[in-house]
Amino acid sequence: MKNISRKRLLTTTVLAALAATVTVGSVAGTTAPSTANVPIGQSSSVTTAISAFPTIPATQTATSTSGTFRDICPTFSGPQGTTLGTNNITLTQTGFLSSANPARFTETVLVPSDIIKRARDLGLSQFFYYRGFSFSVGGTDTACVTLNITSSAAASLGISGEILSFDNGSSVRILPRNNAIHAQAELGYNGTGLLQAVWEIAEPATTSGTPIYRPLLQVREYLTLGDAKILKSPPLPSGTIGLHLVRLRVIDPIVPFTTPVIRYFVAEGRVGKELPPDPVGVTSPVPFALFAPDTLFAWENHKGARAYQLEVYRTDRNPATELPDLGGGDRTPKPSDVAAALRQAPVTGMLVPGNQTTTTLSLNARQRLIPGRAYLWRVLAISEDGTVIGQSPMREMRTP
Numbered sequence: 290m291k292n293i294s295r296k297r298l299l300t301t302t303v304l305a306a307l308a309a310t311v312t313v314g315s316v317a318g319t320t321a322p323s324t325a326n327v328p329i330g331q332s333s334s335v336t337t338a339i340s341a342f343p344t345i346p347a348t349q350t351a352t353s354t355s356g357t358f359r360d361i362c363p364t365f366s367g368p369q370g371t372t373l374g375t376n377n378i379t380l381t382q383t384g385f386l387s388s389a390n391p392a393r394f395t396e397t398v399l400v401p402s403d404i405i406k407r408a409r410d411l412g413l414s415q416f417f418y419y420r421g422f423s424f425s426v427g428g429t430d431t432a433c434v435t436l437n438i439t440s441s442a443a444a445s446l447g448i449s450g451e452i453l454s455f456d457n458g459s460s461v462r463i464l465p466r467n468n469a470i471h472a473q474a475e476l477g478y479n480g481t482g483l484l485q486a487v488w489e490i491a492e493p494a495t496t497s498g499t500p501i502y503r504p505l506l507q508v509r510e511y512l513t514l515g516d517a518k519i520l521k522s523p524p525l526p527s528g529t530i531g532l533h534l535v536r537l538r539v540i541d542p543i544v545p546f547t548t549p550v551i552r553y554f555v556a557e558g559r560v561g562k563e564l565p566p567d568p569v570g571v572t573s574p575v576p577f578a579l580f581a582p583d584t585l586f587a588w589e590n591h592k593g594a595r596a597y598q599l600e601v602y603r604t605d606r607n608p609a610t611e612l613p614d615l616g617g618g619d620r621t622p623k624p625s626d627v628a629a630a631l632r633q634a635p636v637t638g639m640l641v642p643g644n645q646t647t648t649t650l651s652l653n654a655r656q657r658l659i660p661g662r663a664y665l666w667r668v669l670a671i672s673e674d675g676t677v678i679g680q681s682p683m684r685e686m687r688t689p
Contacts, residue, residue, distance in 0.1 A: 318342060318391075318422065318432030327400050327436050329409060331479050335447075336397040336543040337434050337442075339420060344428030346419040348388030351430075353380045353420045356396070357658070358404050361545060362417045362433035373416060374404040380420070392422065397545050405438060414438055446512055446542055448483025451475070453537060453549040456521075456682050458627030462553035464527060469568065472522040474537040475624050484510050485541040488522045493531025493555075500534050508537070520622065527555050567591070569668050569681040573647075576621070580686045582655060582662070586639075587647040591670035591679040595643040598669040601650075602630035602683075606663040622685045624664055630665045643671075658688050 320337045327333040341351050355377050360583040361370035376399075382392040398418060408416040418434040455462050464470055472488075472657040486508040491500035506523045525535060536550045578584070586599055604626050637657035639648050650658075658664065664686050670679030 297372045297584070316418070317431045318500065320432050320434045322434075324435040325446040326439040327405050328404060328440060328479055329405055329438055332449065333400045333405075333444060333447045333479055334397055334449065334545045335400055335418065335434065335436065336395065336541075337418075339394045339396060339432050340391040341394075341420075341430045341432060342388050342391045343386045343424045343426070343430070345424070345426050346385070348383075348385045348397045350381060350383040350425040351386060351392035351422050352425075353422045355379070356398060356418055356420050358408075358436075359417050359419050360411060360413055362419060362431075362435070364431055365421060367427045371411070373407050374401065375391040376418075380422075386424070395543075396420075397543050397649060399545055400436060405436075408436075409438055417671070428631060441503055444480030446478060446480045446484065448476055448478050448484070448539055448542060448544045448545060449476040451537065451539070451544070451549055452624050453535075453552070454624035454628070455551065456621065457680065458622075458624050458631060458683060460551045463556055464553060465557070466527060466530065466555055468527050468555075470525045470527060470553065472525060472535045472537075473621060473624060474520045474522075476518045476520065476539075477516060477590055478512055479516065480519060481513050482542065484508065484512050484518075484539070486520070486539045489536050489538055490525065491534040492526065493529050493533065496532040496534055502534070502536065502538075512640050517623070519623065521621075525553070529554075530555050530557065566648055566677050566680040567672070569670050569679040571681045571684060574684075574686060576684050578686050580658065580688050583649060584686070585647055585649055586666070586668070588668045588681060590646050593672050593678055594670035595673045596671045597641050597643065597645070597648075599639040599641070599648060599650075600635040600667055600669065601637045601654075601658070602633065602665045602667075603636045603659070604663045604665060604685075606628070607661060622683050626663075626685075627665065627683050649669075660688050663687050 319340045325335045343349065343351065355375055356496060357375050358373040359370045360373065361368065363369045380396065382394065386392050398638045415435055418436060420432050422430045423567050454460055456471045456473060462470060472677045488505040488507055489502035491502045495501040508520060512518055520537060525543060533553050533555065536548050538548050569591050573585050575585040637654045639650060639654060641648050666686060667681045667683050668681040669677050672678045
């Protein structure tokens with residue numbers, strides 16, 4: 290009897306120990322990648338795949354009510370460390386969850402620059418993004434991503450924003466059939482790495498309902514140290530009358546924003562009347578040229594033009610520390626600069642007859658320019674009845 294009682298007591302003790310082990314859990318949460326670089330002085334986005342493991346296999350719900358930035362990677366029962374910031378986004382998943390089938394989440398989190406600075410001020414070279422998970426049938430799990438504080442050059446590529454426009458700076462165009470048109474995207478980024486994206490278009494057959502996009506051009510480009518990149522689309526189709534939607538969809542890295550979309554409508558009509566002006570090609574001065582009194586503005590002849598209007602717009606940028614670009618090439622101003630310039634009237638310009646396709650700025654026109662500034666300029670072609678029938682894209686120049 291004594292031996293049987295001892296065996297029962299031993300069995301009860303083992304079962305109690307196993308039950309205690311189940312509540313603690315034996316598998317720690319994982320992240321992939323488990324580390325990421327964040328540059329000092331700027332916000333950065335980090336994407337990671339999180340696996341949270343339950344202690345009891347069952348149909349249940351895994352929940353994390355928020356993520357926190359901390360100076361250590363804590364556990365539920367251990368030291369919690371200093372909280373540097375909070376991401377109040379809830380992650381939740383319901384299903385049959387076990388150690389072989391954990392709750393899985395892909396999260397893109399923005400690491401604000403002030404949190405990186407706060408960690409650096411504490412003397413840290415790294416800090417942690419932490420998630421704690423609870424399971425509805427019992428048990429908890431934790432997961433962390435190690436964030437290494439680095440220079441911008443050492444950080445992995447992150448896309449912070451996208452401004453999409455047509456080559457004239459607008460987000461909406463109306464044009465005749467078979468008219469040349471391009472879009473351009475200005476990407477804000479930090480770090481270095483391979484950008485993968487695709488230009489896509491939805492054509493009139495689907496834009497009246499749910500748009501169906503088809504690819505136009507794949508983009509694979511390695512971005513090095515910088516903060517902005519302008520990408521130009523291939524020629525956009527304009528043979529079909531109706532609404533077209535255009536977008537540049539970033540595939541990798543994952544972005545923390547909704548892909549912007551711009552639209553253009555192909556229609557029948559008269560240019561400058563029912564339809565916007567045709568494009569006018571310009572040849573001089575080169576983009577980002579340094580202005581001088583003898584700077585020659587030159588453009589291509591436009592059919593039907595009885596006069597040309599040269600318009601010069603001021604920007605808010607001071608490029609005193611930048612070197613002028615004296616080379617040629619297809620260089621365009623930032624869409625945000627164009628949009629801001631067009632919200633105000635030109636500061637100066639020239640009006641010349643339709644048989645003239647070059648001009649310099651007169652003394653009176655030059656006196657309206659301020660030294661050490663960036664300006665945008667364009668040429669308008671005007672018909673005999675005063676209609677604007679042609680318009681060049683904006684180019685940038687700088688005053689010494």
